[in-house]
Amino acid sequence: MNDRAAATTERIMDAAERLFADHGFEGTSIRDIVDAAQVNLAAIHYHFRSKEALLEAVLTRRISLVNDARLERLDAAQRAAAPRSPSVEEILRAFILPTVEFAQRNESGATFVQLMSRMFTEPRFSLTDFLARKFGEMISRFSNAFVNALPDVPREVVLWRAFFTIGAMHHLLCSTDKIALLDKRLLKATSAADMTEYLVDFCVAGMSTPAKAGKSKAASSRKHK
Numbered sequence: 276m277n278d279r280a281a282a283t284t285e286r287i288m289d290a291a292e293r294l295f296a297d298h299g300f301e302g303t304s305i306r307d308i309v310d311a312a313q314v315n316l317a318a319i320h321y322h323f324r325s326k327e328a329l330l331e332a333v334l335t336r337r338i339s340l341v342n343d344a345r346l347e348r349l350d351a352a353q354r355a356a357a358p359r360s361p362s363v364e365e366i367l368r369a370f371i372l373p374t375v376e377f378a379q380r381n382e383s384g385a386t387f388v389q390l391m392s393r394m395f396t397e398p399r400f401s402l403t404d405f406l407a408r409k410f411g412e413m414i415s416r417f418s419n420a421f422v423n424a425l426p427d428v429p430r431e432v433v434l435w436r437a438f439f440t441i442g443a444m445h446h447l448l449c450s451t452d453k454i455a456l457l458d459k460r461l462l463k464a465t466s467a468a469d470m471t472e473y474l475v476d477f478c479v480a481g482m483s484t485p486a487k488a489g490k491s492k493a494a495s496s497r498k499h500k
Contacts, residue, residue: 284322284332287312292333292383296390300330300397330400335409337377337387342413344373349420360423364479370417371444371478375471378448392449421482428486440478447474 290312294303305326309316323329348369352361361369378384394402406414422433446453447470454461465473 299393363424363482366420388448432486436482
């Protein structure tokens with residue numbers, strides 16, 4: 276791809292990213308993207324073929340950067356800890372910090388966070404299928420790292436905790452202002468670095484707590500009804 280073509284694809288993706296973030300996949304038309312990027316319709320079809328393929332390209336462009344940074348940190352943590360497994364905290368920092376740092380870097384980071392938040396509720400686009408297809412290796416690497424770091428916790432419990440951890444991170448990135456429901460002063464009084472540390476501390480505790488033996492109370496209660 277020559278420089279002119281590369282510049283065109285970047286302009287299209289930048290425009291599409293903003294529009295998808297503001298209006299969602301369903302609420303954005305190819306014509307909207309053409310007008311915002313100041314290209315012709317043929318350019319969209321030539322470089323991306325469809326709106327779905329364009330959305331995947333937009334997502335891949337940003338997520339790949341974050342995931343590369345995550346894997347670099349995980350590799351470094353595993354080398355430093357060898358032959359042991361890295362600690363849960365080290366694995367969590369490898370997973371969380373690149374995401375938070377990217378989100379806080381500049382306007383494009385904030386736009387992408389907004390886009391990802393929308394993608395979780397898009398009816399015609401399965402973010403789960405997309406992530407599994409494109410980034411299955413990264414997901415597997417971190418899942419296995421958590422399982423290896425917590426040998427006394429059942430695998431299924433570790434994976435549920437990792438799932439809840441992703442939810443906590445998403446909540447920090449997309450809904451930080453909701454802390455005002457608890458105390459309106461906290462948002463202004465807390466630095467971004469401190470918020471990140473609170474998140475890491477919370478997730479370390481949640482991932483590391485000993486698993487309860489036997490079935491859950493809810494399951495036991497149902498059994499004896």
